Amino acid sequence: MSLPLLLGLPVILLAVGIHAVTTSRRSHRSHWIYGATLIVCVIALGLALASLLMDPTPATLTLPLGLPWLGAHFRLDALAAFFLVVVNLGGAVASLFALGYGQHESAPGRVLPFFPAFLAGMNLVLLADDAFTFLFAWEFMSLSSWALVMAHHQEPANSRAGYLYLVMACFGTLALLLAFGLLAGSDGAYDFAAIRAGQATPGLAALALVLALIGAGSKAGLVPLHVWLPLAHPAAPSHVSALMSGVMTKVAVYGFVRIVFDLLGEPVAWWWGGLVLALGGVTAVLGVLYALMQHDLKRLLAYHTVENIGIIFIGLGLALAFQANQMYTSAALALTAALFHILNHSLFKSLLFLGAGAVLTATGERDMERLGGLIHPMPWTALAFLLGAAAISALPPLNGFVSEWLTFQAILLSPELPQWLLKFLAPAVGALLALSAALAAACFVKAFGITFLGRPRSPAAAQAQETDRYSLWALFILAGLCLLAGILPGLVVDSLAPVVGLLNGSARLVTQHDQPWLTLVPVADVKSSYNGLLVLLFMAFSGAVAAFLIHRLASSAVRRGPAWDCGFPEASPTTQYTAGSFAQPIRRVFGSVVFQARERVMMPPPGDLRPARFEVKLRDPIWEHGYAPIANAVVAASSRFNYLQYLTIRHYLSLVFGALVILLLGMALWR
Amino acid sequence: MHGLAFDIAHLLAGGMVVVSFLLLYQVRLFALINVFALHSLVLVLAVGWQATIQEAHHLYVTAGIALIFKAILIPTALHRIVRRLGIHRTLEVVGGVGLNMLAGAALVALAILVMLPVTTTADVLAREDLAFALAVVLLGLWLMVIRHNAVSLVIGFMSLENGLVLAAAGARGMPLAVEISIAFSVLIALIVIGVFLFRIRERFDSVDMQAMDSFREGRRR
Numbered sequence: 001m002s003l004p005l006l007l008g009l010p011v012i013l014l015a016v017g018i019h020a021v022t023t024s025r026r027s028h029r030s031h032w033i034y035g036a037t038l039i040v041c042v043i044a045l046g047l048a049l050a051s052l053l054m055d056p057t058p059a060t061l062t063l064p065l066g067l068p069w070l071g072a073h074f075r076l077d078a079l080a081a082f083f084l085v086v087v088n089l090g091g092a093v094a095s096l097f098a099l100g101y102g103q104h105e106s107a108p109g110r111v112l113p114f115f116p117a118f119l120a121g122m123n124l125v126l127l128a129d130d131a132f133t134f135l136f137a138w139e140f141m142s143l144s145s146w147a148l149v150m151a152h153h154q155e156p157a158n159s160r161a162g163y164l165y166l167v168m169a170c171f172g173t174l175a176l177l178l179a180f181g182l183l184a185g186s187d188g189a190y191d192f193a194a195i196r197a198g199q200a201t202p203g204l205a206a207l208a209l210v211l212a213l214i215g216a217g218s219k220a221g222l223v224p225l226h227v228w229l230p231l232a233h234p235a236a237p238s239h240v241s242a243l244m245s246g247v248m249t250k251v252a253v254y255g256f257v258r259i260v261f262d263l264l265g266e267p268v269a270w271w272w273g274g275l276v277l278a279l280g281g282v283t284a285v286l287g288v289l290y291a292l293m294q295h296d297l298k299r300l301l302a303y304h305t306v307e308n309i310g311i312i313f314i315g316l317g318l319a320l321a322f323q324a325n326q327m328y329t330s331a332a333l334a335l336t337a338a339l340f341h342i343l344n345h346s347l348f349k350s351l352l353f354l355g356a357g358a359v360l361t362a363t364g365e366r367d368m369e370r371l372g373g374l375i376h377p378m379p380w381t382a383l384a385f386l387l388g389a390a391a392i393s394a395l396p397p398l399n400g401f402v403s404e405w406l407t408f409q410a411i412l413l414s415p416e417l418p419q420w421l422l423k424f425l426a427p428a429v430g431a432l433l434a435l436s437a438a439l440a441a442a443c444f445v446k447a448f449g450i451t452f453l454g455r456p457r458s459p460a461a462a463q464a465q466e467t468d469r470y471s472l473w474a475l476f477i478l479a480g481l482c483l484l485a486g487i488l489p490g491l492v493v494d495s496l497a498p499v500v501g502l503l504n505g506s507a508r509l510v511t512q513h514d515q516p517w518l519t520l521v522p523v524a525d526v527k528s529s530y531n532g533l534l535v536l537l538f539m540a541f542s543g544a545v546a547a548f549l550i551h552r553l554a555s556s557a558v559r560r561g562p563a564w565d566c567g568f569p570e571a572s573p574t575t576q577y578t579a580g581s582f583a584q585p586i587r588r589v590f591g592s593v594v595f596q597a598r599e600r601v602m603m604p605p606p607g608d609l610r611p612a613r614f615e616v617k618l619r620d621p622i623w624e625h626g627y628a629p630i631a632n633a634v635v636a637a638s639s640r641f642n643y644l645q646y647l648t649i650r651h652y653l654s655l656v657f658g659a660l661v662i663l664l665l666g667m668a669l670w671r
Numbered sequence: 672m673h674g675l676a677f678d679i680a681h682l683l684a685g686g687m688v689v690v691s692f693l694l695l696y697q698v699r700l701f702a703l704i705n706v707f708a709l710h711s712l713v714l715v716l717a718v719g720w721q722a723t724i725q726e727a728h729h730l731y732v733t734a735g736i737a738l739i740f741k742a743i744l745i746p747t748a749l750h751r752i753v754r755r756l757g758i759h760r761t762l763e764v765v766g767g768v769g770l771n772m773l774a775g776a777a778l779v780a781l782a783i784l785v786m787l788p789v790t791t792t793a794d795v796l797a798r799e800d801l802a803f804a805l806a807v808v809l810l811g812l813w814l815m816v817i818r819h820n821a822v823s824l825v826i827g828f829m830s831l832e833n834g835l836v837l838a839a840a841g842a843r844g845m846p847l848a849v850e851i852s853i854a855f856s857v858l859i860a861l862i863v864i865g866v867f868l869f870r871i872r873e874r875f876d877s878v879d880m881q882a883m884d885s886f887r888e889g890r891r892r
Contacts, residue, residue, distance in 0.1 A: 650880060668784040
């Protein structure tokens, strides 16, 4: 029942987008557009939630659209419903935020039409049930988000980001197209039901897995295909950044899950899981290391998206490895962890990007070295951002902790795997995960501390004002959800059960809601359990007792003395700790190897009045060794064949003729 | 009866290939245009015969369109263009006639080699027709490759298009609307090409492609 309704909503979104084009000259239009997207997203969220919780049986629908002999197939099952919840929750909150934030948009005509179209594209990807519709919606999503990235195309960095995004999106879609082509076979059975029914040979299935990993991974930001992501996500307006980072990467993960877990069926070889696991581990650590080197607030957040995608893929890789060995209970745990992290990341990454957007409107700055002290003018934004930072750093009792803890629980089950390589690989990836979690915490101490604490480092930061109430509502809804998912994880795990059952041969985790005291017990009581509510109560209690004791026992007499100046007698804001100085120890430990970080101090000779300068040079190994050679090869090849542009018309005709004759000859001889 | 019908269709389609060969070595432009008119005429007969034996009446319309446009209108227009351009006395060096003939024969062999094994399931008439049509297309393309004069290029293009019509007629015909629109697009192509020929002449004092290339040579890079 809800499938036709859910299909109608993207159509309404498209209509809203077209409406935005036609009315783009009227004032107050952004209220209308964002209000409409908010309402549509809330309805879609409600429908998807109802379908996930009440009736997760698949519903299908075929419309006479698209390819004439295929039609457009749509399907709403538990997996699609869960991702619809993620997408529309993000869409609704971003729309709410944009009700206030959109007022500051300098070029609303370039944002308003594409924002609803982007949401519609993501919704359609999730509902598609044949390869053509899927790829069409996927490209629609890519192109509309590209238009949003290019909204402020006058800045050269943005147009470069847009170009890179377009190239990578085309490349990823090509890989997906090939994957679907392999799966559909020679008789072109492009609807997912036929692909699901047909059994691919192991070699073909493995090739499809690799192609899906490339196609969906390039959209999700899997290292080494992530290069466009930290450039493109921050280039868009902040509510779009939140959607791209928090939601669109999840749609990419959905593509991977749909192909690998659903369409391919059972994994045939154990190395599938190992491959995904290893990529996930590398992505997590490299993502957070890149993030630590960044001082641009939005770009830092974008690199953290790369890290979190790595964490999600660790869970998915473990699930594949367990499934290949018929260990379905363990696979259910790993899948639950991955899906839970998908939800969590969409919550806190949207929250953080929206917070960064609020900071951007208040100060006009993204560079953390020019921010500081914002907790005084923007206390509520600071509180929400702090909650998001704590959640992404996996601190209990927030939601990030739960999903990363579940991932660790799945890793702890890996010694039961029979393959020795996996036995060693999984703990190694676990160590990488632990490292990335710790580094993420360090990174967010930096992000929050430098941005919101201390004193303003620029006049713009000093004159900041609290953001509007729509934005605050959006921030606090997300922060509240982060907290709720953290203290009631059992509820979330139970709602995820139909999805896990769908992907895992109907094996799922034990039902959590009859556990006493809302405890989360993933495997068995004896192993481990977690209770977010108790942790919260303990923290509240111990905090209250500590505050009480301090106030009670400490002396209330006023003392006078010199203020401690940290050894800096001059109290200028420039003497504060900076983002660069905060990151320096980590940069020295990791960056000197990974990024070949080189530091140089330029001390002018005595008598010279120039200030001393400190320079850091970072090199991106993936760009230099992976992408630059390809780009150079393309440039070299095109200049080599440039003379083809100056041929005479007879030469062109001869080329056409020769090509035709050679092809025909090949055809004649082949048979 | 079927035997005779098949033989006549075979004869007409084969006739088009022969006329395509005639096109290859025509040195004078008027002769080339006349042979093209003959080419189109044979096409008209072939399509008309197909219409009779297939009892597909819309093919008569195709034949009529081909007769009016390709056999009468376009040759007349090209005659006028050539006379107005004043190039009716120029001879066009075609290269070795024997060599061209040999290449053409090879192309026909290739067309038959490709088409016959592919279409084993189709009926005999369509198979032969398709093979001949591909041969006409290849010969038309070959004509465009070996000629320098812009008018000859146009003729090559039009004869190539004749081959396409032959293929379509043999394969139970295209929808009529498609044929009419193709006929009109060819006519419009002729008009555009005619306009361009005069523009080119105005600019370069020649419609010889090699002369034009020599102009471009100087502007390269």
